Amino acid sequence: MGEWLDRVQSPEDFRHWSIRDLEHLARDIRATIIETTSKTGGHVGASLGAVELILALHKVFDTPRDRIVFDIGHQAYAHKLVTGRREAFARLRQLGGPSGFLKRRESPYDIWEAGHSSTAISAAVGMAVARDLAGETYHVVATVGDGALTAGMAWEGLNHAGHLRIRLIVVLNDNSMSIAPNVGALSRYLTGLRSRPGYQRLKQDLETLLDGLPLVGGPMLRVAERVKDGLRHLVLPGNVFEELGFTYFGPIDGHALGDLVELLERSKHVDGPVLVHVVTQKGRGFKAAEKAPERFHGPGPFDAKSGQIAKTAAPPSYSQVVGETLIEMARNDARIVAITAAMPDSTGVEAFARVFPERAFDVGIAEQHATTFAAGLAAAGMRPAFLVYSTFLQRGYDQVIHDVCHQDLPVVFGVDRAGLVGADGATHQGVFDIAFLRTVPNMNVAMGKDEAETRQLLYAAFQQPHPAAIRYPRGAGRGVPLEPLVGVPWGRAEWLRRGRDVTLVGFGPIVYTALEAADELARRGIEAGVVNARFAKPLDTETLAEAARTSRLLVTLEEHVRRGGFGSAVLEWAEESQIGVPVRVLALPDEFIDHGPVGHFLALYGLTAEGVVKQVLGWLEPARKRA
Template sequence: MLKKLRTPDELKSFSVKQLEVLAGEIREKIIDTVSRTGGHLASSLGVVELTIALHRVLNTPADKIVWDVGHQAYAHKLLTGRLEQFDTLRQLGGISGFPKRDESPYDAFDVGHSSTSISAALGMAAARDCHGSQEKVVAVIGDGSLTGGMAFEALNQAGDQQKNLIVVLNDNEMSISPNVGALSSLINRKMTSELVVRIKKEAENFLSHVPRIGKDLLKVARKAEDSLKGFFTPGMLFEAFGFDYVGPLNGHRLETLIPALENVANLEGPVLVHVVTRKGKGFEPAERNPSLFHGVGPFDKATGEVRGGKGGPASFTGVFGKTLTAMAEKDERIVAITAAMLEGTGLKEFSQRFPQRFFDVGIAEQHAVTFAAGLACQGMRPVVALYSTFLQRAYDNVVHDVALQRLPVTFAIDRAGLVGADGPTHHGVFDFSFLRHIPNMVVMAPRDEIELQRAMLTATLHDGPVAYRYPRGQAFGLPLPDAIEPFAVGRGEKLRDGNDAVIFALGTVCREALLAADMLAGEGLSVGVVDPRFLKPLDKELLIAEARRTGVVVTVEENVRQGGFGSAVLEMLGDEGIAARVLRIGLPDRFVEQGTQPQLHARYGLDAEGIAAGVRNFIHGQTTNPQSRASGA
């Protein structure tokens, strides 16, 4: 059936039995593809029936579905003409793992970060009303995304404006017993029919005009209805925002889900539909361990065993987590904070060892940073562990609540640089640029796991805000020392002498720069390598001395060139009046596509071969940036 489906409009002619068969085929396709490509499995499996029901009831793409985060949009992609391309999911040149407007007219909004759907959908509803059109707008948001304050800001405005808007709350954590679920579904099917809604409104109108006792009777009637619904559901919360509340509905029972959505589609004003689903539905390993299969690499679909998950060096994230736990054993001031990324940031062991000093604030990065500032005001040494791409969301809090007060808050920036298949919404390639200009901020980029440990201790000892960044994936397998030595703030290290040129390589690209220098040595070129360690403050003494000595400087960073490390070096040399030729190797002024990390490093000249080519050409007077082989450089 999936192969025959051309547009979601054809779903309107299918029986419920046929739709259930289709749901099974969609799950089979998702499991088969993600087992080879990796991706967000559990959340997508959980919303197959919900996705079918939405496309059955709505007239997409005229009607708009805005997916929050987009982790759960795989069934949506399969229903909207991307079956033949689905095997390219998250691959270089393939379809995205998230909704993208330039990929399909059915993708109403580009997403990748959470808690944005209601705001975007409300904007679309407001534009619809300005145009005088009639399309329906639906936001699908998970219960986890409701921990983000932006979602509540949008609920607040939507309830106030009373525009026609449907918010589907995909609740995949709440457990509801069969009896309560059945009763709730019955109540809401009855209460959302057009006839009952009309009778309810007419009764309210009548009672409100009855002299003396009418208003009292109306209050009693409303209180009775609210009490009944509130006893079984959290509906009163959303009704306080001005939404009509429907649910909870079983998100896997099409025979009740479809008529409920049909009734809701005919209501006036903002409506919240509470749908209960099960993460990983239809794939037992994912149902048993939805956290593992949230974002998973290739796996054996017969057993659920993740391939490539064993052996090899520890990840940078793992080194961070173990080291922070060991540091906290010795320093009771250390607390750890993350934003709904316990496993992702490597803090599970810390949370178990120090439950009183661990805080998961939910998807609320702004709150995480200001919460850390409050802790620091009272003598603690908070470490805020966030992915680089998510730290962007808390920029104002970093500036005003931490740096302005010079508070000793540490930012452990995970997934810095190119992260791979998650693509442009998740690449951590802007943190150098948005952190280095903030006064009082110290910024480090360790080149390996030993240097990461040293950066961590340096940060904890510093009386002010510090950030250090490290990449996704395995570290280099270096033996970790028993004792950790801190850095002197603002001191780099020369790793290799050279006379023809010097490479300033900040972060893990140091390893590739050393390999590039070896390649060039085989060609008779003498190229030095310096690890500045610090983006801010720069080791002016070391960098200026090397620039003066060689006259040819190449900077390398896994960050956008605009405002990054190379820009900092140019500014320093300009301020000091140093006449040196400078080539900046980094990422161009564009959003970088998805692909494996090695593919993207090669494409943008950040591997050893690319760095060597850039240095070679620059020494020989060819100023063309090596990244010109990637369009848009």
Template sequence: MTDLAKTDRPRTPVLDRVTLPSDLKGLSDRELRQLADELRAETISAVSVTGGHLGAGLGVVELTVALHAVFETPRDKIIWDVGHQCYPHKILTGRRDRIRTLRMGGGLAGFTKRAESPYDPFGAGHSSTSISAALGFAVARDLGGDPGDAIAVIGDGAMSAGMAFEAMNNAGHLGKRLFVILNDNEMSIAPPTGALSTYLTRLYTGGPFQELKAAAKGAVSLLPSPMQEGARRAKEMLKGMAVGGTLFEELGFSYIGPVDGHDLDQLLPLLRTVRARADGPVLIHAVTKKGKGYAPAENADDRGHARGRFDVLTGQQAKAKSNAPSYTSVFARALIDEAGRDDRILGITAAMPDGTGLKQFAERFPRRTFDVGIAEQHAVTFAAGLAAGGMKPFCALYSTFLQRGYDQIVHDVAVQGLPVRFAIDRAGLVGQDGPTHAGAYDIAFLSNLPGFVVMAAADEAELVHMVATAAAHDAGPIAFRFPRGEGTGVEMPERGEILPIGRGRMIAEGHSVAILSFGTRLSEAMAARESLSARGISPTIADARFARPLDRDLILKLAAGHDALITLEEGAVGGFGSHVAQLLADEGVFDRGLAFRSMVLPDRFIDHDAPYAMYDDSALNAAHIEAKVLEVLKIGQLDRRA
């Protein structure tokens, strides 16, 4: 690989000749191998500047080169599942000049994005969607839509999700020409779990094993030479053994593999052969290594999955110092504390033990921790079964991933009134991961469910209390949400207190206008109050704590004692503020002349940027709260003079 120690930018003489994938057609196979080395170096260099998902992209460099060299993109559609691995693809598809703007405001998205390039035929951000989308492209092609082949590139972790198998089953039934590349790196974000992982491991630890339906027809000579002997062996072995690609063959796919996903001498002739001959769905099982070619990533526990800016030579990440713990770590410690006193408390995650804090919980209580893989629907119903069986399951999911289990939340949890505890991480806007990962909708889609308790922590101390409250609540489902990042630095309690259900708290008494906050915008409301005090205005500030059930007494008291009431939340319209408005309308408060405003996320998807900038774009920072107070008091717009 190019020596990155000699320069800030690697030397890339072959890559410099590539602007679009069509430029790969004029390169020899030897040059394509050199291109792969340079592409890996360029990816490392770029992510060292921007931060981002490193390991996944490094694992598919050769595969990226091979796909673009063999297929005719963008006529042929490469659909990257999730999109963590798409940075090398972006470099080869006309975006190299902007690759050092990844995940920055106004820069390239960290995932594939249709609006960004015609080479991104389908947007991603969540896993296990690629095969369904690719099948849609294939059927559209055969019905007179966009021409070209559809190629889904899906990881072994994403393949464990039910949606992937639903798509495989349908694709096999339809028999359409379709290519699925199973990128098997033995690791998604966390080590894989489940029977499928064991099955795939058995395939490539049992020795060379490749099979193509053409081999059974005597066409072994059409295969790349390294695979010919394996194909002959496969033909014999398949006569009496239920191994190899049997699972995929039964779903109607021609199975090829496992093949070395880092060996272009295998990948190039293989892809050329199947592209020329395939007449139905084909699955190519490529074994790769996450973080390939960069030792700090290869040696990391997560194989370099997500990185901040880092030093290329050492791999050392630059991290901002903070005196406050992260919300995720606070949740983990609080849950461990509660579980130490109650052996019925369990932790469930869907392939995100690090991100949700359950890795620490698992270290203390391994038999009470369950990573179900990328299967949020199963996670929710599994938790429902545990709750029905007398346990206290905490289902810890990011807000954006909880969306994937909504039917199960309604049907299996809420309708039955089961006491599942939902710990909702990454609530609100999450920064560089952008709209696919924003936690914008959980307030709305949970607080409309009968019997649900929905809480939001205003700071890290409140989060500790909400963990304790959830642990003690056996009357039905309960959820609490908290954001990504560090807390506010408040004094932490030694032990969580059980909060009275549906009761908020007064923070600061004032007059004329009241601000009722739900979640961590409370600190911004307090900053706005401090600024307004220079104008002689002292709003009342209250922390709702609960979106369901609402604190009726607190809300009606605020409405009766003030000329105006403003609600504030890190969620979309239809959430906390909407429920408050419904209560006020039902009670006839608006008839008495109360001015009411609800500050929510805007009715649009918000592009990636720094979190503060995203909240600025959403008009939810202190200056916007101050302006809203002045608006409802009819004093005029905020004076922005120095």
């Protein structure tokens, strides 16, 4: 096993291979993907489903001269394996190993980086325009999933390409799945298209027939063309892609290498935008993933034989606690509804939907729509919660400002995966939301120190009339007991311990790190107080002022970039109120942080108890000497 893949350093090595040999290669690639991801976790289902498509693309196109733009990039493990990263692949998503997505610095074959969905078509249109302006001739191919097509941005790209009539190939990799089964009217439409396998041949026959009709010149020609068009639509209604100006090829079996190669080859010769509709199966070739594609979208380690996903005995995750809390509240408040943008399971909305199916909404990969949809619901008297990863809320930023906050509508954002996320890396870190949310008038931004407090903050958010973002991190809670819902005083921080030398002011679970650091500082004769800030907006300036009065140094802690974050908010207050006590900010640097264990980065950036102690000692030392 592996001998075919052993022969491949780059696509050059297999471009001349027969379809049969490519099938052997596909088998090797599948085995390698399963073997590696069973240890590292990763995007198993999408990558197994795209193996033949990726081989066909590299066979037909002269990569990297021809440009293949992968949407998201989570389906491209086969691409990594045939473009010089076979050895490194074993360390997929590990610190220093290859990214789970594409990275321009990893390979000249990675010509576009993503992680967020639905950017490929726009990027490819840009590249195609650049090509034409430079008088070059290479091909540009965008590969997008049916899930990605649920985002407005994908349609903005199609719209523009159709308008430009530009030479561009869009491959629609249609597996009828987003992370969960795909949703929406468009998904229904694609199902209709998929069930017309003879469409392509029928269309060709019709074209041949129509082309054979005799035409006369002048005005008669135009009339005849119109009659032909009418006939075309009468016999075979055009599909939406054709209406947008694309030549449509397909649907075609995306695991039949011979057919794929033939159709992609044909698409090269069309002078204008082409859409190749490829039907694939998520998890293809691995029974467990074929059977449970949602669970195998992005599992952690699993048994490569049985497909049993490793379970860690951990307390319930923050997302689960939030989902359950929302259910609890919704039992007493018929106005509460839950919204997800294509992530029902991981956000807790699926659990909510099981209890309140008519009050749960999966809107597709449509964070912009979700935000304004929530604003609309709130404007009409409902109390919506949009549960969304911090990183994906970035997509809905104008909607947060313009639709929610400007109208001061009581939308609650459950900002999940806030902070570092680990293996998904730079595009998925939830480290910008404090900055982009707290700067908007009317918005409130809070984060609990643990899951019990997250629950109370969520409850409190629904008791007040403004937009609110409740942040919480990825993964398991601390296992603290969950108390009945009573809320927390809005905008109030909490003293956990007092100390005359320094006050550590933490935002979020990092408060526990502050407590550990305070213990260690005490062992070294330094009195450190700890404040659980709870709110980045409104800031509890009373408690902060008290801390400034009673200690010689304030140190803020957060898992977020330092620019614009919680510490920045405290600095703004310190400047505005001239507190006269130094404020130091412990946060993440102004850089994109790659994939790797969260603990590694926390240590690297001084956000562990040890790091905090070291820095606090450094800051107190000169003051001690002066004293």
